[in-house]
Amino acid sequence: MEYEAVIGLETHVQLKTKSKMWCGCANAFGSDPNTNVCPVCLGLPGVLPVPNEEALRLTVLTGYLLNCEIPRFAKFDRKSYFYPDMPKNYQITQYDKPSTANGFVDFEFNGSIHRVRITRAHLEEDVGKSTHFDRNSGVDFNRAGVPLLEIVSEPDITGPEMACEYLNALKEILLQGGISDCDMEKGMVRCDVNVSVRPVGTTSLGAKIEIKNMNSFSGVRRALEYEIPRQIAVLQSGGRLIQSTRRWDDVAGITEQMRTKENAHDYRYFPDPDLMPSVPTDEWLAAVQARVVELPLARKQRLIRDYQLPAVDAEVFKSNLPLANYFEPVARQSKNPKLVANWVINNLLSKLSETAIRPEETGLLEGAPATTPLKGADALADLKFQPQALLQLLALLESKTISNSAAQVVFAEMFDTGKNPAAIVQEKGLAQVSDTGAIERFCDDVIAANPGPWADFQSGKSAALNFLKGQVMKLSKGKANPAVVGVILEAKLKA
Numbered sequence: 269m270e271y272e273a274v275i276g277l278e279t280h281v282q283l284k285t286k287s288k289m290w291c292g293c294a295n296a297f298g299s300d301p302n303t304n305v306c307p308v309c310l311g312l313p314g315v316l317p318v319p320n321e322e323a324l325r326l327t328v329l330t331g332y333l334l335n336c337e338i339p340r341f342a343k344f345d346r347k348s349y350f351y352p353d354m355p356k357n358y359q360i361t362q363y364d365k366p367s368t369a370n371g372f373v374d375f376e377f378n379g380s381i382h383r384v385r386i387t388r389a390h391l392e393e394d395v396g397k398s399t400h401f402d403r404n405s406g407v408d409f410n411r412a413g414v415p416l417l418e419i420v421s422e423p424d425i426t427g428p429e430m431a432c433e434y435l436n437a438l439k440e441i442l443l444q445g446g447i448s449d450c451d452m453e454k455g456m457v458r459c460d461v462n463v464s465v466r467p468v469g470t471t472s473l474g475a476k477i478e479i480k481n482m483n484s485f486s487g488v489r490r491a492l493e494y495e496i497p498r499q500i501a502v503l504q505s506g507g508r509l510i511q512s513t514r515r516w517d518d519v520a521g522i523t524e525q526m527r528t529k530e531n532a533h534d535y536r537y538f539p540d541p542d543l544m545p546s547v548p549t550d551e552w553l554a555a556v557q558a559r560v561v562e563l564p565l566a567r568k569q570r571l572i573r574d575y576q577l578p579a580v581d582a583e584v585f586k587s588n589l590p591l592a593n594y595f596e597p598v599a600r601q602s603k604n605p606k607l608v609a610n611w612v613i614n615n616l617l618s619k620l621s622e623t624a625i626r627p628e629e630t631g632l633l634e635g636a637p638a639t640t641p642l643k644g645a646d647a648l649a650d651l652k653f654q655p656q657a658l659l660q661l662l663a664l665l666e667s668k669t670i671s672n673s674a675a676q677v678v679f680a681e682m683f684d685t686g687k688n689p690a691a692i693v694q695e696k697g698l699a700q701v702s703d704t705g706a707i708e709r710f711c712d713d714v715i716a717a718n719p720g721p722w723a724d725f726q727s728g729k730s731a732a733l734n735f736l737k738g739q740v741m742k743l744s745k746g747k748a749n750p751a752v753v754g755v756i757l758e759a760k761l762k763a
């Protein structure tokens with residue numbers, strides 16, 4: 269019998285707020301342990317939580333970005349359990365009345381657009397972080413009470429690769445929407461993977477197995493690549509799967525059982541008596557809606573449509589918002605947006621990566637820390653030349669005043685110094701020679717100096733033409749118009 273995988277993800281994302289969810293402590297990564305703490309986030313008795321309104325706004329904004337409904341009534345509940353890094357012994361979360369529900373994410377996968385439905389995105393709080401040393405353990409409560417969004421997907425994902433593409437799409441939306449910095453290395457995105465298998469052609473769901481607390485997308489892929497065949501093998505050998513929770517061992521590359529449904533937690537959810545329900549007004553919702561940005565996939569499709577960009581170029585702009593924001597106003601002023609895209613991606617972006625402290629700061633590298641694509645905004649704001657100068661450079665290129673190789677030189681110079689392209693052309697004498705008389709003299713000199721290759725060319729060896737052209741270009745110091753050189757050499761052959 270053939271089996272297929274059914275996957276649903278619960279993705280936890282730290283919200284980009286200045287302070288924590290219920291107190292004024294800094295929401296900051298990398299401080300000394302237990303320096304961003306107070307009686308509220310340390311869970312001391314008798315304190316009162318005060319909701320962070322920006323966290324509520326970011327939650328509802330996420331709802332809009334993920335095409336969710338925004339209920340007019342949401343509340344906070346206590347989810348009771350004990351863990352050393354959670355001093356209150358309950359986590360505040362949204363149980364049956366979340367702030368957003370019933371949305372979807374569209375993303376590209378295998379050449380078409382796929383949709384994963386979003387059950388809900390609800391607001392909760394992060395817990396502290398335990399570190400285990402040789403002989404003892406430490407708990408850092410800096411993370412306790414950091415606002416955390418949980419985004420629950422429907423079981424619409426069918427395989428490991430699709431799970432990664434969904435996560436990438438989600439991350440891009442949240443990053444560009446200003447919801448979270450999504451820095452995986454700082455633990456800002458973590459995910460629980462729910463997976464079952466069922467015979468192909470059936471519709472009921474198999475026993476759900478949850479792999480807890482994954483902190484990298486590649487980990488999610490590898491865990492699924494291990495877990496799916498494992499489940500299929502159990503069923504094929506006549507075994508039975510039961511609902512359970514497993515842990516991924518990244519070093520061994522296997523999943524291991526943690527607990528089964530029989531000893532699952534009873535969280536005893538109940539409404540938090542210290543917190544008022546969230547009842548957003550029309551005005552409040554409108555202010556949040558005003559912060560909705562264009563979704564990355566929609567932008568990619570629009571760039572392809574409006575500027576006839578190739579998909580690969582539009583993809584670069586999709587995942588690099590600052591670069592896209594730089595490109596568009598320039599492209600609108602140009603008759604050749606494709607050429608603009610070419611120069612922005614191939615020349616500007618590579619110059620930025622050369623000069624960046626880390627190449628991934630441009631967001632060019634795949635898998636680069638997620639905060640970095642937006643950092644490229646600083647580099648673009650600090651450019652020494654104006655967008656107008658780029659347009660001038662391209663005009664010089666298109667009018668064949670300068671050759672493509674000369675344009676590279678001009679670009680490097682204007683990138684370094686901010687000088688005007690026409691001035692650089694003048695100063696360096698880079699204007700292309702299209703004057704046939706001058707080029708003909710270069711050709712004659714080259715033919716005279718290279719009788720062998722000229723004979724080869726005459727006897728029909730086309731490789732010799734390239735050699736001769738190269739010599740003419742060299743003699744003209746790169747200024748001869750290569751097309752004119754070719755025409756003249758061919759003409760001399762027939763003469």
Ligand code: ADP
Nearest residue numbers: 274275276277421422423462463464473474476
């Ligand atoms: P729980 O109440 O245990 O958290 P939910 O029904 O809320 O379980 O589902 C949690 C996640 O598991 C969701 O992302 C959902 O899509 C996914 N899920 C539920 N049932 C299955 C299943 N049988 N196989 C795979 N994923 C599932």
Ligand code: MG
Nearest residue numbers: 278420460478
């Ligand atoms: Mg769950």
Ligand code: ZN
Nearest residue numbers: 291293306309
């Ligand atoms: Zn605090």
